[in-house]
Amino acid sequence: MIRCVLLTLASIVLRLINPENLLFGEHSNLSTSQLAALHWYLKWGLPLWAIVDFNSVLNRWAENRWRWATDKSDWDWKSEVAVVTGGSAGIGACVVKELVAHGIRVAVLDIIPLSESFTTKEQHLLRYYKCNITSRDDLHRAAEAIRSDLGSPSILINNAGIGNAYTILAIPQESLRMMFEINIVSHWGTVQEFLPDMIAKKKGHIMGVASLASFVALAGAVDYSCTKAGLLAFHEGLTQELKHRYKCPQIQTTIVHPNWTRSAITSHPAIAAGLKRIGAKVLEPEDVAEAMVKQIIAVKSGQIILGPSISPKIRALPLWLQELIRDSQANVVTGDGSTAGG
Template sequence: MNLDRGDWLLYPLLFWSSCFTSEVVRPLIKQTVLDPALTLIDTKKGLDLAVLHETAFSRIQKLFYFGLVRWVSGYLDRGVLDNWTSGNFKWNQEIVLLTGGAGGIVGGVVKLLSGKGIKVVVIDVIPMTFETASNIHYYKCDITCPAAIASVAAQIRKDVGEPTILINNAGVCRGKMILEASEKDIRFTFEVNILAHYWMAREFVPDMAKENHGMIVTVSSFAAFLSVPDMVDYDASKAAAHAFHEGLAVELKCRYNAPKVRTVVVNQGYTKTALFEGYKNDSNGQLIIPGFSSTLTLLRGMPHWYQNTICALGKDLMSTSKGRQVIDVEKWKPSNERKDGELSE
């Protein structure tokens, strides 16, 4: 890959896209030099070697303390995020509901969950694009319409049962500049990418809170941390989705006394594999794919010259994109134009 002048600033963001990614290196480092159980010199032979190799011992000692602090911090993170409660998920008894799972990458997630014997409910505005198993249930629904969600939810409860895991995945990107995007473009982006999260939560989270059991997964994006030209509305909606996740987690704990209801946010970039493969646990938290890109979260703390340069270097990311077009926006009716209970076309 040839880097033009100035592109070195983007290198930390682009490195992971090569064949040898940080996802290979990070676990290796964590399980070796940053594992305090391995760097602790507590054997007679180890102490003898420490006397003979003082410099090496000093470095290993520093790695031990750094690894120990990292382990303690990780332990506290897990405890706080999980409200110091243990999960009790019986995956073969859970019902997972995904929005926008009729195909694409998330279609792979549906197949993954189905293959593990989990009941999966998919709601989307487009038909399923792959052959489904008996434990996959599909319902057509416009998630920008609360009335449509309520109607489909009643049918889901009748046919399948009460969903215990909600994955707010559906998202759209119109790929237009601020001054070129129409009012419908902008409203459509926000209604799908963030307002629908509220409507889905209002419909399905009350039962989770009542039972103190469940999980809400919010699919956000790198865009929550970095805005680039031609997708500002998308970036803003994903930043809002990230804030929605954080607020929902706090309210479940402090307002609804439901500390065992898990909340997870996924901030993914250009993902070629199933988003949730390798993530199957019962913990709260933030999942950043790929992991090395967690450095993006530090961008807001960087000097303004660096932030502005990074954003400017992203000017060509969407230059050839047409966005994700799943319906004709011109025929779609925004919520502010509908009467109470009216379904969108």
């Protein structure tokens, strides 16, 4: 904010002085025309810089629920409990490792056993609950067990997700239903289980893992793109309800949009071949997990874009540019298959 004010003042001063009055020392080799050009660029460049800086300030203010400061004193990481869906392997397991490194106790909800990558020391801070998150009964039983074993969670990370590789005409109904049940409907179940305690304590953090597919629909993965775009809407709506329905802006919400990341999805032959064909850069799950947990430790809300920063702005581009971007990704997902079940 201070930098923004200084830039604005500097731009005002530049508009009040003549180019010849710019001070660059007596040994300056700049000609009158060069001074005039430099003056012009500074006169217009500094205000633009100030506008961009001010926009960033407003964005951070909005992400913080129109509050200038966040009270971090309520957070004692060694006393916090986090729930991570799909935390047995992949990105989820890396997130669990990052959380326990901060002393946070973690409850892992997954249908597959914990990865053998967890050390004995890490296992002391985590509990595994075999749970099918698409079953409300299963989820409720796991939630009750977590509250009994560890206490009420203050952090919920909806990480579980699957990927399909089917065209709209080819996808089996069961695969389509499973995609929506896991990738988006389950978020209603976990939030309904754990949010009430957070509201009662006016403290919590809910994080959802979406994708850059939230902004660009992919041929051959229309169902996946739909669920990720839906998660963006879920995140925005949840944030609004916390502020305006539950009067609880203290609860943080974050949605994460990773680019292609090394996982069961990108390892699927129908997708791996396409990524290789276009020379796509694949993120490491450890890097994604580090960014996610860093956001939690900072007690910040907002969107995390792990990929081209222009991604959220794609929908604001001219239609022809949007279509060129979609065309460039049209052959990444080919063939038939699903990562469901592992």
